[in-house]
Amino acid sequence: MKSLVIWGCGGHGREVLHLCEQIGIEVMGFLDERPEYKGQIIDDIPVLGDLPDISSLQEKVRIVCAGVGSPRLKKRLVEKTKKSGFQFAETLVHPSVFMSKRNRLGVGNVICEGTILTTNVVIENFVIINRSVNISHDDRIEDYVTIAPGVQIAGNVTIQEGAYIGIGSSIREKTTIGPWSVIGGGSFVKEDVPEQTLYAGVPAKFKKNLL
Ligand SMILES: CC(=O)SCCNC(=O)CCNC(=O)[C@H](O)C(C)(C)COP(=O)(O)OP(=O)(O)OC[C@H]1O[C@@H](n2cnc3c(N)ncnc32)[C@H](O)[C@@H]1OP(=O)(O)O
Structure with missing residues (x-):
């Protein structure tokens, strides 16, 4: 596999x-749009700057866009990376992840330590599944979703594009989380969540629109 460059030198990028x-x-360095980080050494590797700063590396590296947790920022960085002609990294899976051969994984995902994906799970592209997440049979996780540590997802759940599932939440079976919605940490979702809304609490209730 070619060397990687990771978007974002913050906490998730370093993880x-x-x-x-x-x-x-091998990771050659971080990319970060914040000019004050360019040239710094963080966790022993350099912050290389923005994409134009590494144009000479285009044939030598692949880019990890799922180094930032925010689904909207992730989408913007994916579009910018695609436009620049760089290639995306393959999905990165920690060796401790338990996964059936009947799951389907797209490109550019990051799946962290201790996560379990049982069977007939679909993970589209540029999804982050953080540590110790349980994903059950027939779940579908769409592009740009971010799932924080310790989330429990029952069977036949769909998490639509760009949703963010907060730390330690649980999602009941056969529910759908709408695109670009946010579930607050520690919530229990027992009904469908419409698009671009914040739901939180036990049980999770509508809190506000995110339009
Ligand atoms: C390795 C890592 O660190 S990974 C990162 C892991 N971190 C997370 O998963 C973060 C999860 N974040 C949260 O839960 C946050 O509270 C957010 C994102 C939902 C807050 O979003 P904001 O837009 O700032 O919401 P805001 O603070 O305005 O709250 C709106 C309402 O929702 C409530 N609310 C917010 N979060 C929660 C929650 N987790 N549970 C219950 N209620 C909540 C607020 O009390 C408020 O209620 P009110 O209108 O009745 O007063």
């Missing part, structure tokens, strides 16, 4: 670096 170290993939 993705740690994941790469554990699976033995």
Whole structure:
């Protein structure tokens, strides 16, 4: 596999670096749009700057866009990376992840330590599944979704594009979380969540529109 460059030198980007170290993939550096970070060494690797700063590396590296947790920022970075002609990294899976051969994974996902995906699960593209998440049979996780640590998802759940599932939440079977919605940490979702809304609490209730 080619060397990787990770978008974002914040906490999640550094956790993705740690994941790469554990699976033995070389990381050449971080990308970050904030100019004040360019040239810094963070967790032993350089912040290389923005995409134009690494144009000479286009044939040598692949880019990890799921180094930032925000689904909207992730989508913007994916579009920018695609436009620049760089190639995306394959999905990165920690060796401790338990997964059936009947699951389907797209490109550019990051799946962290201790996560379980049982059977007939579909993970589309540029999804982050953080540590110790349980994903059950027939779940579908669409593009750009971010799932925080410790989330429990029952069977036949669909999480639509760009949704963010907060830390330690649980999602009841046969429910759908609408596109670009947010579930507050520690919630129990027992009914469908419409698009671009914040639901939170036990049981999770409508809190506000995110339009
Ligand atoms: C390795 C890592 O660190 S990964 C990162 C893990 N972190 C997370 O998963 C973060 C989860 N974040 C949350 O739960 C946050 O509270 C958010 C994102 C939902 C807050 O979003 P905001 O837009 O700031 O919401 P805001 O604070 O305005 O709250 C709106 C309402 O929802 C309520 N609310 C917000 N979060 C929660 C929650 N988790 N549970 C219950 N109610 C909540 C607020 O009390 C408020 O209620 P009110 O209108 O009755 O007063």
